[in-house]
Amino acid sequence: MTTLRQLTRPWRPMSYGFLDSSAKRELRRKLLKAIAIPGCQIPYASREVPMARGWGTGGLQVTLTLLKPSSVVKVIDQGADEGVNAVSIRHFLAKVSGARETIDTCEATIIQSRHRVPEEVMRNDQILVLQVPEPEPLRPVEHHISAARQMHADADYARLWLILYEQMVRTGRIMQATEYPSLVNGRYVMSPSPIPRWDVPKLHMAHHLTLLSAGREKRLYAVPPFTRVEPLAFCDVPYRVEDHAHLTCSRSGLNGYFMNEVPQDDGGSLFELSDSGLCQKALRRAAGEDVPIGPTWYRNGVM
Amino acid sequence: MNLIESPPFKRDLDAPKLNCTEPVLTMRSVSHRFGDVRALNNVDVTVYPGEVLGIVGESGSGKSTLLRMMNLEDIPDQGDYRLAIPGATQNLFALDRFARRMLRARHIGIVYQNPHLGLLMRNSSSGNVAERLLISGERRFSALRSRAREAFDASEFPLERMDAPPIELSGGMQQRVQLAKALALEPALLLLDEPTTGLDVSVQAMVLDTLKRLQRDRPITMVLVSHDLGVIRTMADRVIVMRRGRVVEEGLADQIFQDPQHAYTQSLVHAKL
Numbered sequence: 238m239t240t241l242r243q244l245t246r247p248w249r250p251m252s253y254g255f256l257d258s259s260a261k262r263e264l265r266r267k268l269l270k271a272i273a274i275p276g277c278q279i280p281y282a283s284r285e286v287p288m289a290r291g292w293g294t295g296g297l298q299v300t301l302t303l304l305k306p307s308s309v310v311k312v313i314d315q316g317a318d319e320g321v322n323a324v325s326i327r328h329f330l331a332k333v334s335g336a337r338e339t340i341d342t343c344e345a346t347i348i349q350s351r352h353r354v355p356e357e358v359m360r361n362d363q364i365l366v367l368q369v370p371e372p373e374p375l376r377p378v379e380h381h382i383s384a385a386r387q388m389h390a391d392a393d394y395a396r397l398w399l400i401l402y403e404q405m406v407r408t409g410r411i412m413q414a415t416e417y418p419s420l421v422n423g424r425y426v427m428s429p430s431p432i433p434r435w436d437v438p439k440l441h442m443a444h445h446l447t448l449l450s451a452g453r454e455k456r457l458y459a460v461p462p463f464t465r466v467e468p469l470a471f472c473d474v475p476y477r478v479e480d481h482a483h484l485t486c487s488r489s490g491l492n493g494y495f496m497n498e499v500p501q502d503d504g505g506s507l508f509e510l511s512d513s514g515l516c517q518k519a520l521r522r523a524a525g526e527d528v529p530i531g532p533t534w535y536r537n538g539v540m
Numbered sequence: 541m542n543l544i545e546s547p548p549f550k551r552d553l554d555a556p557k558l559n560c561t562e563p564v565l566t567m568r569s570v571s572h573r574f575g576d577v578r579a580l581n582n583v584d585v586t587v588y589p590g591e592v593l594g595i596v597g598e599s600g601s602g603k604s605t606l607l608r609m610m611n612l613e614d615i616p617d618q619g620d621y622r623l624a625i626p627g628a629t630q631n632l633f634a635l636d637r638f639a640r641r642m643l644r645a646r647h648i649g650i651v652y653q654n655p656h657l658g659l660l661m662r663n664s665s666s667g668n669v670a671e672r673l674l675i676s677g678e679r680r681f682s683a684l685r686s687r688a689r690e691a692f693d694a695s696e697f698p699l700e701r702m703d704a705p706p707i708e709l710s711g712g713m714q715q716r717v718q719l720a721k722a723l724a725l726e727p728a729l730l731l732l733d734e735p736t737t738g739l740d741v742s743v744q745a746m747v748l749d750t751l752k753r754l755q756r757d758r759p760i761t762m763v764l765v766s767h768d769l770g771v772i773r774t775m776a777d778r779v780i781v782m783r784r785g786r787v788v789e790e791g792l793a794d795q796i797f798q799d800p801q802h803a804y805t806q807s808l809v810h811a812k813l
Contacts, residue, residue, distance in 0.1 A: 391638050395674040402670050403663055405681055406703050471681040 254301045255333040260284050264302040264457075268448060271459035276421025277389070278372055283455040293326060293351055294452030296368035300330060300349045303364060308336035311345035316353040316497070316511035323351075340514045343531040352415070354436040356494050356512040357531040359445035361462055367430040369451040372458065374418045374428040394418075394426050397469060405474065420467045427458055429466070435478045435495045439534045440466040482538020486510040489519035493537035562624050564589050564729060564761045570609060570619030572785075579605045580616060581785040587729070589624075590759030594776030594793065596769060596808065601782040603765045607733050609633075610763060611650050612640040623647065625728055645675040649722025653734035655714035658721065661707040665697070665717045668706065672724045691720040694757075696750045712743035716750065723754075732764045736771055748774055769809065773797055781805045 252258060260282075267281040286294050286301075304310065312327040314320035318340035326349065331338045339345050342355040349366040359365060375385040378396035388394070397418045404412045415431040419440070429437055430449055440447055440460050450457040460466055470476040485492040487499075487507040494515070496508035510516040515530070522528045534540060565587040572580040580602050587593045595603045608614045609621070612632060621632040625647050632643065652658040659668050669688040670678075678684055692702050697716040706714050715735055722730055732751070736744040748771065754760060755775075766772050772779060772793070779796040781789040781804065789802040800806045 391641070393641075393675075395671055398674045398679070399660075399663065399667055399671050402674070402681070402684060403667050406664050406666065471684075472679050474681050 251333065253334065254304050255286065255329075256284060256298065256301050260298075261302045264298060267457060268299065268302070268459065271448070271457055272446070272461050274425070275461055275464050276425030276427040276458055278425075278427075278456040278458045280455055281457055283452045286452075287329070288326075290453040291370065292322060293349070293368040295450035295454075295457065296349045296351070296366045296452075297326060297330075298452060299366050299448050299450045299457065300347055301333070303347055303366075304330060304334040304336050306335040307346075308334065309339050309344055309346045310334075310336045311339050311342065311348045311514070313348065313350040313353055313355065313512075313514070315351060316495070317513040318517075319513060340517065342512075342514055343529060352431045352433075353495075353511060354432055354439045354534075356510075356515050356533045356535065358534055359443065361444040363445045365445055365447045367432070367447060367449045369428070369430040369449045369456075370453070371416070372428060372449070372451040372454050372456040374416070374426050389425060392424065394420075394469070397426060398471075401469060401471065405471075411470075411474065411477070418469050420465075420469060421460060422464050423467075425458075426469070427460075433479060433495060434468070434476075435481065435535075437466065437468050438476075438478065438540050442466075478540075480538075484508045486516060486519075489516045489523070491516070491519050493535055493539075494533070495535075563587060564624050565610065565763070566620075566622045567606075567610070568620040570606070570616045570621070572605060572609070572614075572616035572619075578785050580609070580619075583619075583782075583785070583787055585610075585780065585787075587761055587763060589761055591777045592755060592762040592764055592775050594772035594779040595763065595765045595782060596767070596772055596779060597782035598808075599767075600784075602785040603782055604733060605785075606782070607650075607731055607763065607765050610729070611648055611731055612644050623728060642675075645672060646725060647728045648731065649725070649727035649729070650731040651715060651718040651722055651733065651735045653737050655706060655711070655718055658718045659706045659714065662705050664703045665706055665709070665720075666692070666702045668717055669721045669724045672721055676725060687724060688720070691724040692716075694723050694754065695719040696746075696753075710743070711739050712747060715739070715747050719747075719750065719754075723760075726758075728761065730760050730762045732762060732766075734766050734768075735764070737767065744771070751775060769797070781808065 264281060267279045271279045284298060286297050288294055288297060310327060310330050312323040314323035317323060327338050330336060342357040345363065347364050348355065351368045373385055374397060375388055379385045379388060401411055415433055416428045417434050417437050418426050419429050419437055421427050429440060442463050444462055446462055447460040468476045481496050482493055484496045486496065486509055488509055491510055495511045497511045499507045499509055501507060518528045518530050563586045567585040570580050570583045583606060597603050609616055615633050619633060623632060666688040669691050670684040673684055673687055688702065689699060692699055695716045697720055706717050736747050764775055776793045779793050780787050783804050789805045796805065797809055800809050
C-alpha cells in the first residue's frame with residue numbers, strides 16, 4: 238500500500254538550482270526566444286538571488302537555469318578566476334546544483350563571465366554567459382526606453398554611428414573602449430557587455446552559444462553559434478582592437494594576448510595575462526606538468 | 541523605391557532625385573482638429589518646382605500646423621499629400637511611420653525657428669549634418685566630412701568652425717547649421733519655419749541673403765512660414781494667407797502685397813505698429 242510519505246517529496250531547503258521551476262521555465266522560454274532573434278533584447282522577470290543587483294544577478298539566473306549535475310562550471314571576473322566575486326559565485330553554483338567547479342576553459346561546459354571572453358577558443362558544446370550591467374546600446378543617445386525600442390524596430394542606429402563620428406572628429410580615432418556597439422546577424426545592434434574591443438571579434442561566427450543577461454535591467458539577449466557579430470565601423474576607418482600584441486606577461490612569459498597593466502613604484506608598468514586560467518596553465522606547463530592548452534583566438538596579437 | 545514595403549535595414553542612398561515636370565507638392569482637402577479647435581479646414585496647397593511659397597497669417601491661423609504636415613511630423617484627420625518623388629505615387633499621409641521618417645530624411649529639409657528643435661546642441665555642427673547623411677545610409681567617414689563641408693559651404697558657414705558645437709554659436713550661425721543640415725541631401729522640398737525670427741536685423745539680412753543666393757544658384761523649392769511680411773515680400777514668389785485654419789487668399793507676392801482682395805489680407809498688409 239502506497240503511503241503518504243512515498244507520494245510526497247522529501248523536504249529540501251531549496252529547489253534544485255536555487256530558482257523555482259516556474260522561474261526556470263520562464264527563463265528558458267525567454268532564452269529560446271533570444272536565440273531565435275539574435276541580438277534582440279527580451280524582457281524577463283528577474284528574480285531575487287542571494288546577491289545584490291549589479292553583481293551579476295542576470296548572469297547568475299541564466300547559469301542557474303542551464304546547470305545540471307553533470308555540468309562543469311567556470312566563473313571569471315574581469316578575466317580572473319580567483320577574484321572574490323568569481324569564487325563566491327562559482328561555489329554557490331556548485332553548491333545548489335552539484336555541478337563540478339573548474340578554472341580550465343577547455344574543461345568547462347558553462348562559463349559565466351564578467352567583462353571578458355576567455356582567450357582559448359570555445360567549442361560548440363560550451364556556453365558563455367556574460368553579465369551585463371547596461372543592455373541598451375541606445376541608452377547614451379535615447380533615455381526613453383519606449384523610444385529606444387521603437388528605434389530598434391526601425392533599425393534606426395544613425396545616432397550610434399554619430400557617436401563614432403564625433404569621436405573621430407574630436408580625437409582622430411574611435412575611443413569606444415568597451416560596450417562597443419555591434420550589429421548582430423545584420424539586424425539588431427547589441428551592447429556586447431563591457432568586454433574590451435579585443436573580445437568582440439571572438440563572438441563573430443563563434444562555435445559556442447553566448448547568452449547575455451542583465452538582472453537589474455531585466456533583459457537578456459543571445460548570440461547563437463555561427464552568427465555574424467560586426468562592430469559598427471566606417472568603411473574607411475577599420476575596427477581596431479587594443480594594441481597588446483607586443484606586450485609580454487611578466488609571470489608566464491606569454492605574449493600576444495590581452496594584458497592587465499600593473500603599475501610599479503618606479504613609475505613603469507608590468508603586464509600580466511588578463512585570462513588568469515590561461516596564465517595558470519602556462520605556469521604549470523613551464524613547471525613541467527602535462528597541461529593541455531587549447532587553441533587561442535589570437536596568436537601573437539593577430540586574430 | 542517602394543516606401544511602404546522597404547524593410548528598415550535597407551537604405552536607398554542613390555535613389556533618383558526630383559523630377560521637376562509637375563508640382564513638387566500637392567495637398568488637397570487637409571483638415572485637422574485639436575480637440576474642439578479646428579486647426580486646418582479643407583486646405584489646398586500646390587507648390588511648383590523652384591518657387592518659394594510664403595505662408596502668412598496671425599498666430600493660431602494654422603501655418604505651423606500645415607508646415608508640420610508637410611514635413612510629415614503630424615498626420616491630419618483627413619487629406620491627401622503628394623510629393624513629386626520618383627516611386628512615391630500614393631498619399632504620403634497613408635504611409636507608415638518608418639516610411640514617413642525615411643522620406644523626410646531623404647527628400648525634405650526643414651529649418652526651425654528654434655534651433656534646439658532641429659539640432660543636437662552638444663554634438664559638433666558637422667555631426668549634425670552627418671546625422672542626416674547617416675540616416676540615409678552613408679557609412680564612409682571621408683564622404684561624411686566632404687559632404688558636410690559642401691553643405692556648410694552652400695549655407696555660407698565658416699568651415700573652420702564646422703566642428704564647433706551649435707551651443708557655442710550665435711543664433712544666426714545656428715540657423716546656418718540648420719540650413720546646412722537641411723541641404724545635405726539636396727532635398728526636394730525645403731521648409732522654413734520662421735527662420736529669421738529672434739535674430740537681429742543685420743543677421744536676418746545675412747540669412748535672407750544666403751537663402752536668396754541658394755535660390756539663385758540651385759532652384760530649390762521652398763515653403764516659408766513667417767510673421768514678418770517683409771521677409772515674405774523679399775523671398776516669396778507666391779503667397780497664401782491663412783486665417784482660422786483656412787486659406788483666405790492666394791496669389792503672386794506682388795499681387796497680395798499691392799492689391800489685397802480679402803479684408804483680412806488688407807488689414808494684415810496695412811497693419812503697422
